Amino acid sequence: MARAKAGFEMVRGIGRGLPGVQESTCYGQPALKTGGKMFTCVPSHRSAEAGSLAVVVDLGRREELLAEAPETYYVTEHYAGHPIVLVRLNRIGADALRGLLVGAMEFVRRTGRKGERRR
Numbered sequence: 379m380a381r382a383k384a385g386f387e388m389v390r391g392i393g394r395g396l397p398g399v400q401e402s403t404c405y406g407q408p409a410l411k412t413g414g415k416m417f418t419c420v421p422s423h424r425s426a427e428a429g430s431l432a433v434v435v436d437l438g439r440r441e442e443l444l445a446e447a448p449e450t451y452y453v454t455e456h457y458a459g460h461p462i463v464l465v466r467l468n469r470i471g472a473d474a475l476r477g478l479l480v481g482a483m484e485f486v487r488r489t490g491r492k493g494e495r496r497r
Contacts, residue, residue: 385429385467386420392476393418396483410479415490417482421464425454431465432457434482434491439463461491 386408393399393410402411409419421432435443440463443451450469457464465478485491 385431388467388472388475389418389431389479392472392479396480399483410483412483412486415486417486418479421457423454423456425456426464427452427466429467431467432462433465433478434461434486435463435478436485437461439481461485 389410390401390408393401398412400411400414402409402416404411404416404419405422407420407422409416411417416434418431418433421430426432440451440453440461443463444453447469450466452464452466453462454464465475467475470478
């Protein structure tokens with residue numbers, strides 16, 4: 379996961395420019411939170427590819443992202459029940475990443491959801 383942590387520097391840089399965002403950890407991995415709730419982190423589960431990012435999204439939006447750009451976005455069985463999409467950081471531009479992170483932050487603030495499993 380060393381590559382993922384290095385790639386997280388770009389994510390951290392974007393997060394520093396967003397209001398109310400805190401740097402933290404989630405399952406021992408670097409994360410960004412809003413209101414104490416994670417909206418993005420380096421995925422800790424072994425099913426995620428190295429160099430990936432886990433981002434909290436509405437499940438409908440996740441399906442759109444997977445259909446639009448499967449080379450960039452993916453989900454593994456482990457994350458399928460969570461409102462999370464996995465992102466290959468080497469496949470996403472800075473503007474698209476910023477938009478995704480802003481959307482994730484707003485989703486978590488609006489719904490109070492984080493990457494927990496659906497019940």
